[in-house]
Amino acid sequence: MFRFVGEQRVQASELALTGPTLRVRIPRSDDAPALFREACDPRVTRWFSWGPYESVSEARDYLERLPGERQRGVQLDLVVEHLQAGPIGISGFSDIARRDRRATIGTWLGHAWWGRGANREVKALMCHLGFELLGLERIGSYTNVAHERSQRALERLGFEREGVLRAYHRHGEQTLDVAVFGLLRSTWERGLLHDLPVVVTGEPPALFVSGAGGASLPPERPIRSSDGG
Numbered sequence: 166m167f168r169f170v171g172e173q174r175v176q177a178s179e180l181a182l183t184g185p186t187l188r189v190r191i192p193r194s195d196d197a198p199a200l201f202r203e204a205c206d207p208r209v210t211r212w213f214s215w216g217p218y219e220s221v222s223e224a225r226d227y228l229e230r231l232p233g234e235r236q237r238g239v240q241l242d243l244v245v246e247h248l249q250a251g252p253i254g255i256s257g258f259s260d261i262a263r264r265d266r267r268a269t270i271g272t273w274l275g276h277a278w279w280g281r282g283a284n285r286e287v288k289a290l291m292c293h294l295g296f297e298l299l300g301l302e303r304i305g306s307y308t309n310v311a312h313e314r315s316q317r318a319l320e321r322l323g324f325e326r327e328g329v330l331r332a333y334h335r336h337g338e339q340t341l342d343v344a345v346f347g348l349l350r351s352t353w354e355r356g357l358l359h360d361l362p363v364v365v366t367g368e369p370p371a372l373f374v375s376g377a378g379g380a381s382l383p384p385e386r387p388i389r390s391s392d393g394g
């Protein structure tokens with residue numbers, strides 16, 4: 166069954182949040198070529214433990230891992246899809262702690278989409294997902310202490326810099342310090358991200374939802390840390 170939202174159809178059962186120009190939705194295997202095109206650019210993956218992609222099969226392998234990660238409740242990565250141009254990046258939640266109602270967000274966008282307001286719309290959609298649908302009280306983000314663009318982008322959207330976690334990420338043989346940022350529900354409710362019109366279809370995977378019954382659900386499993394931003 167399909168519903169029409171904007172100019173494209175989305176499968177009614179699959180989680181999707183649609184804003185004025187972008188949608189975040191459950192990734193599909195046919196997103197691989199577009200994700201490869203955007204993340205074969207070293208500027209996009211410069212601060213990550215992975216990439217740049219050298220072949221489309223790396224994007225396919227990544228997409229194939231996602232359903233299992235969703236089923237285990239460890240990582241909720243969504244494709245960022247421009248309503249006309251198609252997939253342009255990824256935004257996701259990791260470090261899901263339902264007992265404490267918090268998660269960590271990470272985002273990457275193709276270089277052509279930087280500085281155009283796409284990041285703001287993605288974060289508005291993801292905050293709606295996190296605070297309204299998943300019941301979070303806090304969305305955190307980590308970024309390399311030297312990654313100035315990401316830190317400015319987070320602060321511009323209302324995330325507060327809370328400090329530095331030393332030797333927190335490991336990329337290859339390198340141990341890295343990260344700046345930690347946080348956005349609380351109360352700040353989000355008063356901020357600019359809250360005002361974006363959002364159309365929601367589908368349901369978030371149950372294992373990511375905090376709130377009623379959350380604390381009595383099975384214990385959280387160890388998870389891999391996000392690359393942040």
Ligand SMILES: CC(C)(COP(=O)(O)OP(=O)(O)OC[C@H]1O[C@@H](n2cnc3c(N)ncnc32)[C@H](O)[C@@H]1OP(=O)(O)O)[C@@H](O)C(=O)NCCC(=O)NCCS
Nearest residue numbers: 209212272273274279280281282284307308315318393394
């Ligand atoms: C991190 C990332 C998502 C941030 O998105 P971004 O678009 O680059 O950042 P911003 O939303 O802050 O926008 C950057 C600039 O565009 C400007 N801008 C924002 N919205 C705009 C709009 N609607 N129109 C025009 N300009 C706009 C901002 O004012 C800012 O200008 P400044 O740098 O001169 O101050 C993006 O750079 C990215 O994908 N990077 C690669 C992956 C990565 O490193 N992720 C973070 C890991 S920690």
